[in-house]
Amino acid sequence: MTQATYETGALASVRQRLAAAEADGQTEYECMGRSFAVHDGVFPPTHFQSTGIFTRHLPYPRGGRLLEIGCGAGVTAVTAALEGCREVVASDISEAAVRNTRANAARHGVTGKMSIRQGDLFEVLEPGERFDVIFWNSNFVFVEAEHVFDKAIMLAFCDPGYAAHKRFLDEAPEHLADGGMLLMGFSSQGDGGALEAMLAEHGYGSRRVASVTGQGAGAPRYDILQLLPGAHAPAGA
Numbered sequence: 001m002t003q004a005t006y007e008t009g010a011l012a013s014v015r016q017r018l019a020a021a022e023a024d025g026q027t028e029y030e031c032m033g034r035s036f037a038v039h040d041g042v043f044p045p046t047h048f049q050s051t052g053i054f055t056r057h058l059p060y061p062r063g064g065r066l067l068e069i070g071c072g073a074g075v076t077a078v079t080a081a082l083e084g085c086r087e088v089v090a091s092d093i094s095e096a097a098v099r100n101t102r103a104n105a106a107r108h109g110v111t112g113k114m115s116i117r118q119g120d121l122f123e124v125l126e127p128g129e130r131f132d133v134i135f136w137n138s139n140f141v142f143v144e145a146e147h148v149f150d151k152a153i154m155l156a157f158c159d160p161g162y163a164a165h166k167r168f169l170d171e172a173p174e175h176l177a178d179g180g181m182l183l184m185g186f187s188s189q190g191d192g193g194a195l196e197a198m199l200a201e202h203g204y205g206s207r208r209v210a211s212v213t214g215q216g217a218g219a220p221r222y223d224i225l226q227l228l229p230g231a232h233a234p235a236g237a
Helices: 003-024 050-057 075-082 095-107 152-156 163-175 192-201
Strands: 028-031 034-037 065-069 087-092 114-118 131-137 141-143 158-160 176-187 204-213 221-229
Touching (some): 050 075, 131 163, 152 158, 163 192, 192 204
Parallel strands (some): 065 087, 065 131, 131 176, 141 158
């Protein structure tokens, strides 16, 4: 399969599922027996399996601090607070996503344990803020750097030139506590080769914390990768 065919297939899948979510208009999503509101214009976990899979398989640092980059509707971040994290910082570049996360934090009574911020990647943090777990459900679908989308929400799924991935690798280590875990949600719909090359370029090793194939015919695989700054183990070890 050529890169062009791969990109077209991944983009087509995203567009089809996003259109289905908009047509269905589902406003409630259930994960781990809990119900979450899903607002218009926010990444819809109702039609994309990554949120549920990652939320169920993340190693939450009970009694510790967790940062989620790209919180969307807040399903993972609110679950982290409910699963025993002492403090959760949840951020998203989308104002609609931040409002949605705040609504779900209030719904589940964890507003006092959460700091919900609007901004891009690590720019939301204060100097010296460090976390026991940093998690990013990355926008893993690769498109060329010059690609322009008609809808801003497409950037929740696609990363032109993997520029956001590069920034994440550049900036994440300074916000990781001693002994902390740097985690990325990725998928077989992403460009694994490009990610491996980028990890090697930045001096990272990696290992799979969890790997789950989604439900349905032709469903992709979803991986939680632990990224190891300063390590030189082969990616995927």
